[in-house]
């Protein structure tokens with residue numbers, strides 16, 4: 001079949017791979033000048049199934065309300081929420097109901113496990129180098145934090161995931177450079193969790209796919225989709241990406257007639273760009289941009305001293321800030337901002353990232369060479385991404401992966417391709433239905 005994938009973030013690129021693997025003729029449309037330039041650009045790099053969980057959880061409303069106005073808050077409201085955000089927040093609150101949360105968490109965990117295995121297999125098959133590492137440690141600063149994670153650990157214990165609640169001394173053996181002076185009472189170690197540079201993976205996979213005949217239409221913005229009986233028509237125009245920066249959004253569109261092409265099947269992997277594209281076909285997808293920040297710094301080396309940075313991945317549970325080793329660099333990522341603008345860098349969340357790095361690895365990196373980034377998590381209110389058929393024939397969706405798109409991408413791609421082929425997928429697709437709204 002001739003299939004089109006719209007969007008070349010990590011989800012679009014991996015979807016193109018799964019479709020090509022099934023023997024389809026694949027064309028990818030991407031409005032930016034390169035793949036993985038939006039949400040997939042500089043994320044924390046966690047591929048940790050044990051940490052993949054819906055934000056809509058029973059204790060989240062209380063946590064969010066208590067933090068909204070705190071300086072180091074993990075979740076912030078930027079400005080006055082508009083009607084779309086208010087409606088999204090209402091749906092999110094409903095999905096925090098314990099039985100819905102447990103169902104969604106289970107579905108996401110299974111998808112993440114499937115995805116991690118596929119990510120590793122793909123990397124091995126195509127010899128992808130993406131600054132990969134292994135192991136994630138969740139840092140718990142006091143006994144209250146241990147109590148807070150216990151319910152989640154109980155759910156994890158019902159899966160076949162390998163994880164251990166360990167004391168502070170064991171944490172320091174796992175990560176020897178952890179600052180001694182910072183209070184630490186315990187940690188949750190996920191030894192099998194993966195780590196990796198998402199953008200690098202996407203770039204390398206794109207090269208593999210191009211060599212295999214997948215066509216990438218870069219700087220092509222899809223402006224309209226028309227539904228036909230046997231196909232979907234894609235209208236696209238040239239997008240002027242005047243700088244290859246993940247912070248510059250909304251490319252200027254040249255005044256030109258759109259190019260129009262029909263495909264047997266079209267898959268929308270456009271993340272925060274998906275709702276606008278789908279609305280012309282009256283397909284509703286309540287994705288909200290939840291902004292986060294990261295800072296990437298080169299690890300500092302002293303001749304006479306050992307490496308002062310992290311070995312693998314860490315999550316500071318109090319601040320919900322990740323610290324990840326990516327090759328010779330360290331990346332600190334976190335914060336969740338509802339509302340606001342993609343190119344508006346706020347000082348407080350960036351200060352929190354530096355504070356957490358200072359708490360745990362004060363001598364690890366040089367601030368002078370910092371690369372600071374803000375990206376939009378494409379978040380659905382209940383948690384699981386939307387994967388599967390839309391209400392329009394031949395139009396499919398693989399979007400809305402929220403805070404876990406890298407960890408879920410390869411599995412979501414396989415699930416999408418299996419559903420398009422009419423095959424029984426490796427896991428139950430019901431929780432991911434794009435028609436659940």
Ligand SMILES: Cc1cc2nc3c(=O)[nH]c(=O)nc-3n(C[C@H](O)[C@H](O)[C@H](O)COP(=O)(O)OP(=O)(O)OC[C@H]3O[C@@H](n4cnc5c(N)ncnc54)[C@H](O)[C@@H]3O)c2cc1C
Pocket residue numbers: 006007008009010011012029030031032035036037038039040041042043044045046047220221222223269270271272273274277290291292293294322333334374375376377378399400401402403404405406407408
């Ligand atoms: C601070 C931060 C830390 C994170 N850490 C992690 C982590 O550790 N692990 C993890 O798993 N996830 C993490 N995430 C989430 C993860 O980065 C995202 O879920 C993932 O990148 C989403 O991928 P995507 O391909 O769906 O979206 P994107 O990468 O945004 O790709 C969508 C693409 O569609 C294109 N597009 C949109 N509309 C159109 C159109 N009309 N025409 C053509 N192209 C279009 C866009 O240009 C874009 O390239 C983090 C996110 C943030 C912000």
